Amino acid sequence: MRSKRDTCDKCKATDIKQKHLHKVNGSWLCKKCYREHRINHRQETIEKTGIKDELRLLKNKEKREYEKERRSKLKKFKPKKFIQKENPLPKIKGSKRNQKFENNNLFLTLEEKRNLFRILKRRGIDEDEVKERIKNLTESLQNLRKKLRENKISKEELSKKKMEMLEELWNH
Numbered sequence: 001m002r003s004k005r006d007t008c009d010k011c012k013a014t015d016i017k018q019k020h021l022h023k024v025n026g027s028w029l030c031k032k033c034y035r036e037h038r039i040n041h042r043q044e045t046i047e048k049t050g051i052k053d054e055l056r057l058l059k060n061k062e063k064r065e066y067e068k069e070r071r072s073k074l075k076k077f078k079p080k081k082f083i084q085k086e087n088p089l090p091k092i093k094g095s096k097r098n099q100k101f102e103n104n105n106l107f108l109t110l111e112e113k114r115n116l117f118r119i120l121k122r123r124g125i126d127e128d129e130v131k132e133r134i135k136n137l138t139e140s141l142q143n144l145r146k147k148l149r150e151n152k153i154s155k156e157e158l159s160k161k162k163m164e165m166l167e168e169l170w171n172h
């Protein structure tokens with residue numbers, strides 16, 4: 001058992017003065033090895049933090065894009081939610097077409113028209129007025145379909161227009 005430490009654990013050099021030995025992670029390094037270790041360590045740190053920075057930037061970018069997408073989705077769905085809450089369209093059991101209409105289809109089936117007719121009349125609207133409103137809605141939908149085909153209308157405008165049309169339909 002040596003009473004005096006004088007050996008470098010890395011390059012095994014001996015007779016090193018105590019003050020020139022540096023303790024690193026449990027081993028003792030001579031001056032030369034210690035300097036090498038520090039240079040490597042610094043390089044490693046730079047590399048690691050460099051990667052970290054990149055990862056952080058990427059994460060932030062992803063977050064921003066996710067948030068952007070989430071917001072635009074919210075924006076798109078808002079008018080629809082509003083329609084469903086304020087002016088629920090009549091539900092026809094088992095009718096896939098009706099679901100489609102709610103999900104952006106711009107077409108009213110005969111069944112849907114009949115259903116609307118019944119509901120509007122039940123709300124105390126005059127029969128002729130009900131017919132007129134359904135006729136107007138059908139025409140507006142036709143018009144929207146045309147605009148959509150010709151790419152003259154954006155998704156947002158489309159939702160807004162549909163909402164306006166439905167408000168008109170249910171107004172007293």
Ligand SMILES: [Zn+2]
Nearest residue numbers: 008011030033
């Ligand atoms: Zn050494």
